[in-house]
Amino acid sequence: MGSPAAGWAAAPAKRARREGFAESSRSPAADGDPRLWDTEQLCQHLSRSGVSEPGLLRRFRESGVTGAMLCDLPACELQITRICLPDERPKVLACLNQLRQTVDIMKVFNDPVHGHIEMHPLLVRIIDTPQFQRLRYIKQLGGTYFVFPGWPYRGRPKEKSFLYEIVANKKNGIDVDKWDYFARDCHHLGIQNNFDYRRLIKFIRVCEAGNQKHICARDKEVGNLYDMFHTRNCLHRRAYQHKVGNIIEIIDNLAQKAKCFSGARLLIGGSNERAYHGMAELTEITATLTDNVYLEILHSSCPELSEAREILRKIERRELYKFLGETQPERVNEIPKDQYDGLAGDIANSKPEKDPPNVELTAEDFIVDILNMDYGMKDQNPIDNVLFYCKADPSKAVKISKEQVSRLLPRTFSEQVIRVYCKHQDPVIVSAAKQYFVQWCIKRDFTKPQDGDVVAPHLTPLKQSWNNRSRDEYTTASEPSCKQKLSFNK
16 A cells, blocks of 8 residues: 655555565566576676675676676685675675575576476575475465466465465455554554454364365454454554655655765764765665664765755654645546656646635645555455355355445445645645645545635535535445434434
């Protein structure tokens, strides 16, 4: 559940914890067998692996080192070669070990046709060791699995299929990983956790369905599982995707997009100073640092860090971008990702025609943050992929539809939330920006902002659907009518 914003670099959405396995954009084996790499392919792989010193890559090119030469080069010879300087050897050694042990293994696991390739005898011995088999099984339990024809796992046979539904459940998202961070975050945030995992554990068993064994829950626990996904949604709305936390992330991304950190001199490893040029290299370096880098920038006197330093000081003083409001489109009008970048300009072109404010705003004045909220499976109901058992026959796995549970459950399981911010602090400009935003919601036929009648009382009457709905039109299929409510009270 993440959200790019118009006018700023897209950033991954916050998550309480990685749910499943997020594949890297480029695997080590992306260019095939490393023994067939020429010098340029090898240098490109070194750069992607963090070995990007220009002098080192130049010496590799001048010496004509190929993938076959590096893979066959013993570590002891690498220590005495003049290609690598002493401070460069640890990174090259790490990359060398990766080439020798990881690349060919990943090729084995990701080969969808043959399932195997010709490998060095050393790699064959590594794969056959019990330690490696156990490591592979543990990684698969956590969602990191490799695709083979037929049964996708190699850690345990098909008869043990239910084991892969415990830690990272790809089938419906019900796993102990969620239960762990629900309990932790609800406790520390003071949010009520209505999901009772202790009770659920007492009512789960393994049943066979479709020639595979699955973890099934007792039929009376279906309401408890709906509470689990409702708790997940509440945590995202109230904590993980909080409007203040998100805008701080957006400000930080804007700082990086402006290359405020480019060429900065950061204190790393005691008294050793080093200049980092380019965002790619700096991102790799800062990913290994602690939060101390924040203080290093905040209290530095380096002129290259002046813009970044000022941004962090504004965050410290809570001088954040002003929240204008949020709205939601209808399902059929949801905004596709390829249109995110143009939303800020669209708002800037939505100046109210009735009593327009005496302020001209541009796309640079707005930040748009789009959140795609769901129950973990986009627009699908995850409970549709859950198997249950009944008291009458505990060995038989069955499915329970939403209609069999309650008419008060949600009808849809995903929605798009659009939040808009203004970069200015001036109350007059912010007031004008709110009117732009309300006018934009009218034009795009989105829902009325919650404070729309307060910030733009002269605009909201213009939208007929915002004001002329009868009480019956607001009643949904899952909401009782007035006559039903009276019968409930009797």
